[in-house]
Amino acid sequence: MNLEVPQRPFSIRIFVPNGDPDGLRLVEKSNWSGIGVVFNRTNYKQAVTRPEFERTGVYVLVGNSSNGALPTIYIGEGDPVGARLNSHYSRKDFWDWAVFFVTKDNSLNKAHVQRMEVRLLELAKAAKQSKLDNLNMPSPPTLSEADVADVDSFLLDMLSIFPLVGLSVFEKTETRSNSLETLSIEAKGVTAMGYEDTKGFVVREGSEAVKAETATIHQYMSNLRGDLLEQGVLNDTGDRYRFAQDHVFSSPSTAAGVILGRSANGRTEWKSKDGRTLKELQTQESASIDDED
Structure with missing residues (x-):
């Protein structure tokens, strides 16, 4: 079953029981029986005293590797979650x-x-926006049709909350509309197509990227290119790389840098069919909004 988060208005409530916005946070969604618990490893000993840790649930550990740009995650379940998290607190080092x-x-x-x-x-695995620390893929349990529907409905609500707490690794990037303004980069013998999206800047499947990196490329950019090759987002076709699927980047500059193998200003590198840069398009759009006001 393909899970697609519906685009509908909703509200959430974030409760900070300790008064520290960087500490433990409880996340609730309107008309939902679930509750999300977000905490840092540094305050785990205080957080684990909460009653939510004694319930059955599913969890995600999140960290960053020293030689990569994509986040590393571990997905698990616990009955209760506290017992599993206690084990990971003492045995898994990567998560923050x-x-x-x-x-x-x-x-x-x-x-x-x-x-x-x-x-x-x-x-x-399908989204390829993270590195998985999980070594094995568990087998799905046997559930009734009604239970499957209930669980998947609960999961859809979870998926709508993950990005709000800073975890955007579960939704595969797919082209949403042919009416979106398509921009391109044509340089160094490669061609790439992309567009602005609410999630960031999307580079389309089939776009190309150079293989050679400049000596001055930022380490983060080089690591990200390596991560995308490892994840299979970029494929080596011999003299260049090719995007095997649509991929969302945090900014047009990051997207341009990965494509060109160097630091790049995406607002000037990405251009429309008539040659206008993204910067010029944004300036024109801003002026249009001012005129309406």
Whole structure:
């Protein structure tokens, strides 16, 4: 089943029980039985005393590798989650923060969260926006048709919350509309196409990137190119790289840098069909908005 987060208005409530906005946070969504718990590793000993840790749920550990640009994540489930997180606190070094989801009414059971774990692993692998620390792919549990529907509905609400807590690794980038302004880069013998999106800057499948990097390329950019090759987002076609799927970048400059193998100003590198730069397009759009006001 393909899970697609519906585009509809919703509200969330973030409660900070300790008064520290960088510490433990409880996230609730309107008309939802679930609750998300976000915490840093540094305050784990204080966070673990919360009653939510004693419930059945699914969790994601998040960290950054020293030689990569994409986040490293580990997805798991626990009955209760606290027992599993205690183990990871002492044995897994990579993670800096974590988020887990349980229900307010303890309605989730072991099979429910096992399905969520499998689905999140599948989504993360397809999205290729992170490095997975999981070594094995668990088998999905046997559930009734009704339970599958309930669990997947719960999971959709989770997926809408993940980006709000800083974790955008589960949604595969796909072209949303042919009416979007398409921009291109044509340089160094490669051609790339992309567009601005609410999630960032999307480079389209089939776009090309140079293989050679300049000596002055930023280490982050070089690491990101390496990560995308490792994930299979970029394929080596011999004299250049090619995007195997649409991929969203945090900014047009990051996208341009990966394509050109050097530091780049995306606002001047990306151009429309009539030769206008992204900067010129944004300036024109800004002037148009001012005129309407």
